[in-house]
Amino acid sequence: MLNKIRRFWSHFFNKSRKINNEPLNKVSLVVLIVIDIFILINVFTGLDDISRWYISPSQAYPCYSQWQNYKSQTTTGKDYEIIQSSLSGRYNELSQEQIYQQTQERHLGKVSPTCLQYAKYQDQINIPPNQQIIQNIEQKQSQIAQLEQSNSNIRSQYDSTLLEKIAGQSREQSINLVGAEKAKQELDQNNRQISIRKQEISSLKNQLLAKPESINFLSFLKDDSDFNQVKANYQQASFWYPSIQLVFQSLFLVPLILVALSVHNFAQRREYGLVSLISWHLLVIFFLPLIFKVFEFLQVGVLFTFIFDILNTLLGGLLFLISYVYILLIPVVGFGIIQLFQKVILNTKAQAVRRVQDSRCINCAKKIRPHDTYCPHCGYYQYVECPNCHNLTYKYLSHCHHCGTVQDDSHHHV
Incomplete structure (x- = not known):
């Protein structure tokens, strides 16, 4: 071996x-x-x-991962999240259904009809009025984030302001921008604004979920048979x-x-x-x-x-x-x-058969005379001793050309 x-x-x-x-x-x-x-x-x-020519599983069933993520979620807001994902990141002129169809045109194989139907429902949701609702929600979420950041800054100053007040330090000597009373008022006012914004966001989400196209999409998504x-x-x-x-x-x-x-x-x-x-x-x-x-x-x-x-x-x-x-x-x-x-x-034997028939060197395949013992081009020894008749016969050939005895492979490399 x-x-x-x-x-x-x-x-x-x-x-x-x-x-x-x-x-x-x-x-x-x-x-x-x-x-x-x-x-x-x-x-x-x-x-x-x-x-990549044959369509991959993720290309043939592009809706599978989205449906699987939706099914595995346990949060109450998963209906809104999957509708929001159908409305975000869509900046090209092609619809989602056209994108799926275009994929199958460039590959062997077909996109799942269920996923094409899924894309059609997504396209029905992805309209300007619904996009505007999403933008309003994102704006209000941004406002909430700003108010919460403001509250965080006020609280960080409120603790040192309170200590200054306990120590009897005058307001003119304070290093903080607002006093304790003013800080409390701003915190309360910001919290009221945050509460209002959250209620508005909840109302907008419910408004989006109540749209006919959203109801149809969610009903299709919750039908597990397909x-x-x-x-x-x-x-x-x-x-x-x-x-x-x-x-x-x-x-x-x-x-x-x-x-x-x-x-x-x-x-x-x-x-x-x-x-x-x-x-x-x-x-x-x-x-x-x-x-x-x-x-x-x-x-x-x-x-x-x-x-x-x-x-x-x-x-x-x-x-x-x-x-x-x-x-x-x-x-x-x-x-x-x-x-x-x-x-x-x-296959060395197959090569040797062809080369002996053509009077060529068994090793380098160059032309030699029929009875040359060594190749004049590469110096390779062409023969091996037959174990039966002890005459010289060609290496790698299956039988001795003198007595016809089957040649053992172990004698070919002597």
Whole structure:
């Protein structure tokens, strides 16, 4: 196992920094690295764009979080607060319903009809008379805040004024702006104004809540039948969304990987050293994000949810044990990826078969004479001793070309 990994990395780095088995000079290496970084940035940008193509759960069910917050609140003023939120922060020309519809036009998928109806009720509330009520309420709340600040300043001076009076200090020698009697009068007057403003605010809130459009909106919001379905759909969409993202990201990367692999194999057969090197780098660059996204999916996708649910049921609160599962699982996945490279994508045996048929070096793929023991280009030894007939046969090929005996892999690296 360790020998396979060591050979894999050695093969990987040799292909990444050599043209026809000759090392790149420093300038060429820097240029190649700059190209790699530029392409990698664009690959991740493309992945990010395509992952947003399918509508997200929060975009498909934009009213869910607002309804959930409304349901979870226990305060008496929650009806006013949700109506106020429908009237605040709306400075564009589009209605809320148009904003939701515009979202689904730019993505695959649809916005929930319940949320579109929710937005329609919000638009019915968001009219100039109701906006004016909100402005009046905010003005009165601002006045209350000023009066309360004034009371706070008066009280801070009132204590020292009272001490001055007890000490018999004359008014002319006082450092405070108002006397004790005057302070008491101003406090009482401010408190009366605050009480009046609060009553006015309460009246304005009741006036807003009594509007027909507000009553219709609140009645719709309190009907749980539609919103319970929204909740179920939102949770299901959240469960599958990472998997859908991975599928779209794979659709973006797999064609690039196949093209880069085809160009690389073609360049090796034709001995186009620079094209082979660049296409190899492209192949690696396209594979890295795919591997990264697979591991990211393992952390948030369906598999993670499945393992989490099982361990949560079996272990209760000992959720930290999930980390142990992943510590064991990730190396297994990594081993699978290495095996994929070794046996499918960069299959040494498959390469050797093609190269022997074309009279090419098994290692560097350059043309050699049929009976050359060592490659004159890279010095690689082409043969291995057959354990049955002890004649020399080609490395990596499955059978000896003298006696036809099946070749054991362990003899290929002698």
